[in-house]
Amino acid sequence: MLLEFHGLLAALPDGVYVNPYKLLGMTAMFSLWALYAQWVDKDTIRVNTFRILWNLITLSLGAVTLATLLLVPDFLIGALIYGLANLVLGIVYVVHRNGLVPDEDKVCTPQHFQRLMKEGFRSKKGGPKKEVKERVRVTGAGKKVVQIPEDDVEREHYRLMQDLLFDALWRRAQTVEVAPSGQAARVAYQVDGLPVDRDPFERADADAVITYFKKIAGLNVEEKRKPQVGKLMVAVGENKMDLVVRTDGSTAGEKLHLRFISFEKSLKVKDLGFTSEQEAQLTDLMHNRGKGLVLLSAPAASGLTTLVYSFARSHDAFLMNIQMLEYRRDLDIENITQNLFVPADDKTFSGELQKMLRTDPDIILVPEVRDKQTAVMCCEAANHKQKVYAGLNAASTSDAIGKWMRVVGDNATVSKALAAVLNGRLIRKLCSECKQAYRPDAATLKKMNMPADKIFYRPPEPQVDKHGNPIICQNCQGSGYFGRVGVYEVLIVDDALRAVLRAARSITEIEAQIAKSGSAGLQTAALQKVYDGTTSIQEVLRATRTPERPAPPAPPAAVKAG
Numbered sequence: 001m002l003l004e005f006h007g008l009l010a011a012l013p014d015g016v017y018v019n020p021y022k023l024l025g026m027t028a029m030f031s032l033w034a035l036y037a038q039w040v041d042k043d044t045i046r047v048n049t050f051r052i053l054w055n056l057i058t059l060s061l062g063a064v065t066l067a068t069l070l071l072v073p074d075f076l077i078g079a080l081i082y083g084l085a086n087l088v089l090g091i092v093y094v095v096h097r098n099g100l101v102p103d104e105d106k107v108c109t110p111q112h113f114q115r116l117m118k119e120g121f122r123s124k125k126g127g128p129k130k131e132v133k134e135r136v137r138v139t140g141a142g143k144k145v146v147q148i149p150e151d152d153v154e155r156e157h158y159r160l161m162q163d164l165l166f167d168a169l170w171r172r173a174q175t176v177e178v179a180p181s182g183q184a185a186r187v188a189y190q191v192d193g194l195p196v197d198r199d200p201f202e203r204a205d206a207d208a209v210i211t212y213f214k215k216i217a218g219l220n221v222e223e224k225r226k227p228q229v230g231k232l233m234v235a236v237g238e239n240k241m242d243l244v245v246r247t248d249g250s251t252a253g254e255k256l257h258l259r260f261i262s263f264e265k266s267l268k269v270k271d272l273g274f275t276s277e278q279e280a281q282l283t284d285l286m287h288n289r290g291k292g293l294v295l296l297s298a299p300a301a302s303g304l305t306t307l308v309y310s311f312a313r314s315h316d317a318f319l320m321n322i323q324m325l326e327y328r329r330d331l332d333i334e335n336i337t338q339n340l341f342v343p344a345d346d347k348t349f350s351g352e353l354q355k356m357l358r359t360d361p362d363i364i365l366v367p368e369v370r371d372k373q374t375a376v377m378c379c380e381a382a383n384h385k386q387k388v389y390a391g392l393n394a395a396s397t398s399d400a401i402g403k404w405m406r407v408v409g410d411n412a413t414v415s416k417a418l419a420a421v422l423n424g425r426l427i428r429k430l431c432s433e434c435k436q437a438y439r440p441d442a443a444t445l446k447k448m449n450m451p452a453d454k455i456f457y458r459p460p461e462p463q464v465d466k467h468g469n470p471i472i473c474q475n476c477q478g479s480g481y482f483g484r485v486g487v488y489e490v491l492i493v494d495d496a497l498r499a500v501l502r503a504a505r506s507i508t509e510i511e512a513q514i515a516k517s518g519s520a521g522l523q524t525a526a527l528q529k530v531y532d533g534t535t536s537i538q539e540v541l542r543a544t545r546t547p548e549r550p551a552p553p554a555p556p557a558a559v560k561a562g
Contacts (some may be wrong), residue, residue, distance in 0.1 A: 022075050029069075029079065033062050033086055040093060042153060049100060052222050054093065061089050101204050132158060136165040139233040141218030157212040160205055167198065169236055171477055174260055178206050180253035192428045192484050193301070203253075210247060210256045217245040225249035234260070244330075264306055265331055269314040272307065272424075273486040275525055281490055285420055286314060292419025293382035297392045297400035303426045303486055305330050308367040308391045312336055315363055324365040325353050337361075350374045357381055367391040375407045379417040388417075396522065397421045397491045398514055402507045415501035424488040427526060427535050427543040428481035434460045434473040435480070435533075450531075458536045485534060487526040487544070491519050 037058045044051040065082040072078035098106040106112060132155050138146040149155050164187075168176045173189035178201065180186075185206030189196045201209070214221050217230030227248040234243050241262035248255055269282055285294065296311070298304040309331055315322055317335035325339045327349070332338070339356055341349050350373035353366070357377070369375050369390050382388040394400035400421050405414050435457045442452055459480025463471040472478040491514060493501075500513040526540040 019075075025075075025079065026069060029082055030066065036086070036090060037062065042151065043097060049097060050222065058089065058093075061085060100207075102202065105204065133162070135162050135236070136169065137235040138165070138216065139235075140216040141230055141232070146216050154212075157208045160201075160209040161212050161216075164209060165234060166236075168258070169234070169260070171196065171198075172482075176256075176258040178210060178256040179250070180206060180255070182252075185253075191479065192481055193426055194428075206256075207254070210254055213245050213256060213258075214247060219245070219247065224254045261331065264309075267306060267310045267313070269310050272310055272488070273529075274488055274490070275520075275528060277520075278488060278490045278525070281420075281492055285492070286311070289387075289419065291382055291385050291387055293379060293388045293390060293417040294419055295390055295392060295400050295404055295421045297394035297397070297422065298424045299395055300393050303424060304391050304393065305367055307422070307424055307486070308365055308389060309333060311389050312363075312365050320362040321360070322363045322365070323356050323359065323361040324367070325349070325356055326367055327370075348373070350377055353377050357386075361386060363387045363389070365389045369407070372407055372409060375404065376409075376413065379408055379413045382417040382419070383413070387419075394423060397423045397489050397519075398507060398511045399423075401501070401510055405501070405504075411502050411504060415498045418493045418498070418501065420493055421491045422488055423491075423522060424486050425522065425526070425543045426484045427487055427529065428539050429483045429485055429534055430457050430459065430536060430539075431473060431476035431480055431482040433475040433482075436460045440537075454531075456530060456537065457533045458538065481535075481539070485529065487522060487529060487540075489519070489522040489525065491517075 037055075040054055040058050041051065044054050065085045069075075069078040069082045072081070094108050098109070103109075103111070132148050134148060138161075140146050146158075149158055164176065164178075168189055171189060171191055173191050173196070174193075175190040177188045178185050179188075180203060181200075183203045185201040185203055187198045187200055187206075189198060211221055214228070214230070217232055219228045219230045225248075227246065230245045232243040232245060234241060239262075241260050242265070244259040244261065246257040246259070248257075269286070270279060274282065285292075294311070296304065296307050298307065312322060312324060312333055317333075321337075322335075323337045323339060324333075325341060327341055329338055329340050339352065341347075341352050350371065353364075353374055354377065356364070364378070364381055364386050366374065366378060366389070369378065369392055375390070378388045378390050390404075392400055392403060394403055400423055401414075401418075404418075405411060408414050436459070437455050437457055439453070440456055445452055445454055460473070465471055470478070473480075476482045491497075494517065497510075497513050497517060500509055504510050523540065523544050526535075526544050529535045530537055530540055
């Protein structure tokens, strides 16, 4: 048996299979390739380039050249092909990645070699770690807390993420947007509804933080064009909130949009800022009246979605079948069926609404109406037996009615279905820590029909310390305002207004009837917030200013008079 085995060995060709030196050389070359492949895998994440593509190229070329090394009879020729092919790929990748990073992060340059000679090759595990702290506790897509990474590159990405979140939360931002622009990226917050710019990111840092947010939110890191949405949970101390992570592509590069969701998850109608008289009207509308269409309106970015969701929460979901059909789900509402419309060739929004109506719901909510079929269907359901809440962007109650009549196309259908119309704004509340009292001049108070000794409030005048440095309120960060509250116009549709709607030939007729009904306008509700010290006159004027109409709207008379 032993003689036969030696005979087989002797019959093998003289090559790398039995030559220990060739085997050692092949192992060394393969080890160097494996180290290079590992570095490419991590480096593609750091520079935010196509990780899967570069890994595929590296692995494919490694496999082909390894096969060449094994199969070419001449070992030296095979080794030369193996080395040159992988060297060329390495040069191509280094040139590509160096074009994406600033000079100090480029590799294989004279400056890089000088740094290596000065600092040496320090092991990532053995060398000192960069100090990184968890200031915001982040829970990822898998319900696991995001830990501080061990890898230096990922530690830096984690630090960037922490700095952005902590700064945004300290400034009370509702949203954060990171948008690339050339070699930098603009970072903008929305604080109490107004844009606030912060220091921009370097482009490489912006790309890194966007990639890191996508990774921990469970999104596809390689997809940089199509919109993606994920959710995280963030906490500072006992204060917890949801964080919606949205990314989408643009001509300049990938954008990141973050939205913090906290107290708005539980708001009901009574929490929004209605006056006591309006609350009584809405309580009667919601609980004592049966069918009918309630048109909820506000200008864009003025709290319309919050308004619709608050009405949904204000009904008893245990006793009633409440269903909602949405283009986009902003929040989850307990015990309410939220149907999400997913566009497809064989689907329409109105078709999905028709399917929902077949389940015989008691209450229907459509946060956004975009087409005639949906609007008509909402009116028909309200005329039949359901209570319907429909959302519409509009500047006032009369503007909302005019838009609704034009989209439905039938005055009689609208007048029969409509039960109430609401229009709202969000206004900033004065900071309780730094607001200042003042007494307006007598002429202003007389014009407002207010007593001459009435005290109003406003943001503080700028103040400096003895060294000339500005004194900033730590509660509102110097804005003078803290948080927002809603102000609303509530129009209950009575028989007189219904008759005008049925025969109206212009929006002016509708506005005249609304004025005759004595309905308190939006500014009246807003000024009540001034009287009680909640906000300032300047803020009311800013928030309730009606946008100028670019052109007279098409009169409802163009549709059937009914």
